[in-house]
Amino acid sequence: MADAFAFLPPGGVTGAEIRARDWSTTSLGPPEAWPTALRSTLSLMLSCPTAMFLAWGPDLLCFYNDAYRPILGYRLPTALGRPFREVWASIWGEIGPLVDATMDGESRKMTDVMLDLSREGEPERSWWSFSYSPVLGDTGAVNGLFCVTAETTDRVLGEAALRESEDHFRHTVELNPQVPWTCDPHGNITSYSNRWLELTGQAAGEPDGAGWAKALHPDDLPGTMTAFAASLSSGEPVDVDYRIRVATTGEYRWMRARARPRRNEGSDIVRWYGVVEDVHDRKAAEERLREMNATLERRVEEALAQRKLWADVFETTDALVAALDPDYRVLALNRAFADGFEATYGARPKVGDDLLGLLDGVPKQRELVRSVWGRALAGEEFVTVEEFGGPGRSRSCYEIRFTTLRDAQGRRIGAFQYAVDATERVRGQEQLARAEEALRHAQKMEAVGQLTGGVAHDFNNLLTIIRSSVEFLRRPTLPEERRARYLEAVADTVDRAAKLTSQLLAFARRQALKPEVFELGERVRATAEMLNAVTGARIRIVTEVPDEPCHVRADTSQFETALVNLAVNARDAMDGEGTLTLGLTCGEGLPSIRGHAGAPGPFAVVRVSDEGAGIAPELLARIFEPFFTTKEVGKGTGLGLSQVIGFAKQSGGDVDVASEVGRGTTFTLYLPHVGPPPESEEDGDDEAGEQDGGRALSVLVVEDNLDVGRFCTQLLEDLGHTTVWAHNAEAALDEMGRMPSRFDAVFSDVVMPGIGGVELARRLRASHPDLPVILTTGYSDVLARDDAHGFELVRKPYSAEQVARALRGVLARQRKRTPA
Template identity: 75%
Template sequence: MLSCPTAMFLAWGPDLLCFYNDAYRPFLGYRLDAALGRPFREVWASIWDEIAPLVEATLAGESRTLTDLMLDLSRDGRPERSWWSFTYSPVLDDDGAVRGLFCVTAETTARVLGEAALRESEDHFRHTVELSPQVAWTCDPSGGITSYASRWLALTGQAPGEPLGDGWVRALHPDDVAPTLAVFAASLASGDPVDVEYRIRVAATGEHRWMRAHARPRRDEAGAILRWYGVVEDIHDRRLAEDALRGLNRTLERRIAEALAQRKLWADVFETTSALVAALDPDYRVLAANRAYADEFARLYGVRPRAGDDLLALLDAVPEEREAVRSLWGRAVAGEEFTVVAEFGDPERRRASYEIRFTVLHDGDGRRIGAFQYATDVTERLREQAQLARAEDALRQAQKMEAVGQLTGGVAHDFNNLLTIIRSSVDFLRRPDLAEERRRRYLDAVSDTVDRAAKLTGQLLAFARRQALAPEVFDIGARLRSVAEMLDPVTGARIRVVMRLPDVPCHVRADVSQFETALINMAVNARDAMRGEGTLVLHLECGRPLPVIRGHAGSPGPFAVLSVVDEGAGIAPEHIDRIFEPFFTTKEVGKGTGLGLSQVIGFAKQSGGDVAVASRLGEGTTVTLYLPEVAPPQAGGATDAAAAEDAGDGCSLCVLVVEDNLEVGRFCTQILEDLGHACVWAHNAEAALAEMERSPDRFDAVFSDVVMPGIGGIALARRLRDQHPDLPVILTSGYSDVLARDDAHGFPLVRKPYSASQVAQALRTIAGRLSRRRSDRR
């Protein structure tokens, strides 16, 4: 109890005297100096009303667990709101009678407040979306609607859930369905923003109104589209005004000289819209402006424009605004038709954002005589979009921090367990009187634990797609047959393994060790789901396409498809989207690390494939691994390599060791010397190149770390290959981002942590080749 990092206390005897460990001390606050050995009721008199029922129930022999209970501990003498989770358990004397109580507790205030803040953020986000006059929506990469604002239901009369998938199309005007879907399909295929206009039937009136839908994709770090975010806005009035504008333009082209008729037509058409409409000639004089344009200009700049006014002269007091107006209208009167969003207004009065469409004006003979401007105030819309984006960023940040906390906690837990075994074994190995049998046992425990730590690191890197792979081309069916022999002891005697393999070979290019690990991880999960009894089916198919998985785009292939099918309990729907998260597991404590499927999906993604999971509760689960299919490998080479290894036994080499870490460098040179090789140790790549320049024929091989300050190991290896083509270079690394991104570096790799036998094996191959070359010269 005293050495445990979790806060706990013991209350013992008739008066329930308090004893506690160091982790509990901060909870006492000002009570600390007088709490030890004092009656429990006196120590916590301020909250006795809340905890007295728990104490009574515990002393009656019951164990109680409470989560997130709000208590006012007043640790510094002032009232405070804090939340706590704890368990109360009875403590028995030698006769079995309850003589006290034992409590394990933890403060959960930060988590409770954080969850409340997250709920508030989510509620704020929902209100922001629902109060917007625009209809917000999202869809998956294949175009299926996944969410929408409730305003869409009010507009169209569709039932809740009906717009999901492609159900929203039923609200469109029949004539607009085909062209709208064509625009959607083109954007989904290219990744370009969606911008399409269509009509919907308004449920309240039965009329059809024009809408504009625009959306942009959100992508992951690799550029793949995760989801589309868009809005639908009512542009019916604008469309009518634009139609009227085009009609007016045609009318003005025919009747430019009829000024009176022109003014009457302008008033009839444009004084009925809230849009800001104006027309200028090439000299920036106002030809016409509707009331909405003149009112807004007067609000912004304090002066009201009239026909014949020089618009630029009206803006002399705000030169920056004048130049912005000159630039935009200059493009329009020069013949360019375009739409732009711009901000205008005197900073001391009011700034506003406008979406402005410019249209060229011609006379009856087709000559360009000016331009129209049609503008709408989008200030509030942009502000709401920015607010929505901030809410989304806050939500994503909260989710990211939760995932980081789960990952780091799981890593610390597993590595501390492994380090405990190593440290305890080393402490016993230091004893001079330790029996030989027990010494071997502790040495085996250290070696096994190092292997487990390396495997844990590999699984984390595989999940992050940062594992340094050693891919090769192999027949996946043949590999399955050989691995099947290892599955029997893994799955147990009561599980029958059935393989369904094609008659033709099926080749993939992947890391064989990682593939076998992924297969065993899937088999172990299937075994645990079936509770050690049932039928496990391994089904392999060749030449299949890759379907859309979790919103990621598919591919025509060909792919090798390996399905692992079990008859277990299945996966609950609320867990199906989390099974690939690192350290997420539904197994009992101590029954699994939660890294198995993380390794599977990391290996699949890094190898160019993917993993799909289908499950039904009570019926079983199918985990399907997709790997790109490749052409068979070229024959030859294996026999010569084996012969080279055999010829290398007993051959001494002169090895240049390149390692910047002093402890690892000393250990590596000691291994090589114990193996019978001569060594020269360079502390970095620059020193290694200097050694090669002094005596280029001295060394038989180079053994270099990858991650070093200055010139890295891969760059050093490539430079040595250019300067000394016959000099073998072996690389070693615990992790390298370069190796993780590019496996085709062309050099053999010994992964850290390495053993003496692994180093010996790598050098034996080189020694064998060297021996054969010397023999050929003789």
């Protein structure tokens, strides 16, 4: 009878299991019906010594070779012929997407992938490299998946251990007072620790090759290079003394350089490993000992050689060196550490002492030492700066490096401290901070001087117009036409002065605002229509406003003024021709602007973009300063952008600017987004107020300034009202107490000595809720922080019409609240 498995190679455990299995019950059917592609792939896989598996057919039934069997672990008895997904169900989340991609015709290769195969039924961490390839059936369609795999766990873990070891070695090298170095077989320096750069002052890379020799004393250079060359030629260890110039002091100190070669299997030198150590103090000691006794010199040399690592390095340095075990017992210390500890805490430690036990009498210092050393003993490696006190100590500030001590097996056995004097460096940093503070103060004073000069210049110009006009108005023979012209000039100049004051207060965020909730899209559209008259016909204005409403709470007049100021700047930047774009978005966050922290929002965002000349980068930081302008003399005051940023900040937002020279500028105004206002029933106030327009009122005037008080009472009397003048809030309260029903309204200044106008208004609201109160001010820090507190506000300088309108308005609202 013909062998149905003749295509399988002879031998092999897996081949025998395939022959022994009844395949007729599987989706593959009897082997006589197996496709040629399956037969050839199985034959190839079973003959290969590399671990492989094959998943075939619609159920992806599992085949594998003998090399793959150990990978299956406890799954081995049931894996053959089972669906691949069932065999590796525990890791299907990781390999499932790879299987799907392979069956779609893509080959995948993965390297060092961590998989939990749980080969013994227990969780395990193992790493694998494998490739998945699609296998085509006889019809050319993808019928299976072929995988070649190899476990890389040992290599991955070995490389991780090597990286950890290298990192530990690097830290140890950098904290070592000695200077480790390497060179190639020809003597070219290839590596060294930063300690060499600190000692010599050479720059990184400068010692490479033969550059290290530049730091040597000229007298020692020939002998050093001869000895070095001899060792390179013979392969004997390097051991040579020379002097180097120490960068920090300028003195020459003796160094000892030693090195040994590393050879390959053929005994060829592949690299030299060496160390440079400071032996200057030892050299001096040796010289003194030679003068005393030649025999004693030999013995001392032998003793010093045995104690080289400690005596030559630690005991001749000013650094404070110590090591503790996890129980805070002293493993090692040098004299500098013992002296410093004794000077600071009054106890002198020695090897074997409990360092914390020495501090039992000073609990605060004990906890400080415990907290710092505790971090190091817990395995943390760090650098800190500490100040130490103590009688007679001239060095108070130390930079301390802590590193972990480990034994040969890598177990943590303690911590190592290396502290160097950092007093001069810290003092230099403190002096730098004081210098920076002085510079900031000077810049602040310069800004104050610029602001003061700008205010004086503009107000003197305005006062010149008013003074000249008044002088002409005093002439009895002045024609009526010119009299009207001078009166108009005075009125116009007063308005300009009030606008200048308003802009300054807006920049300083001290403007008394009248905030109200309004729909920003409508206001942007309305302002855009009005801007045509400002920008001119050659500038096309484009508005990009969403259909959804976007509400903010702000002073509408100040908002419109800000848009006008930005539009005027854009017009001038475009030389009167181009496209000006006004855009609005809602619900954005506030980014960090000019170093200030941002906010999540939501904010309404108005963008004003032009196609103008742009702003030079060096000027961007100054454009919001008051009176700063790049325009020609007479073309601008430099207060427009100051008003914009002041209004934005006082309204709870900010303004940003982005500009590219020659491409244009975009100003972005952020205002807090709020909900829509409640339904209002204030309609008809103006009509009701008109009904009161002719009625004579009794008004209590509260004003501490004599000139303004006389003017205000005269103005009200000229309007047909009767007045009582109180010079402060206390006097006003007395007047109200004598005859409360006597007054129809109160007209009060805000800024007064004693009780201010806002507090007076609150008291009157509490005691006489039906009595209208009107506040007036030129500037008030209270109103700048919290608008008008719900009272009617008339800003100084005010006109008779403004006062009359305010009276009509409050009386109309009062009648609506308290009908007859």
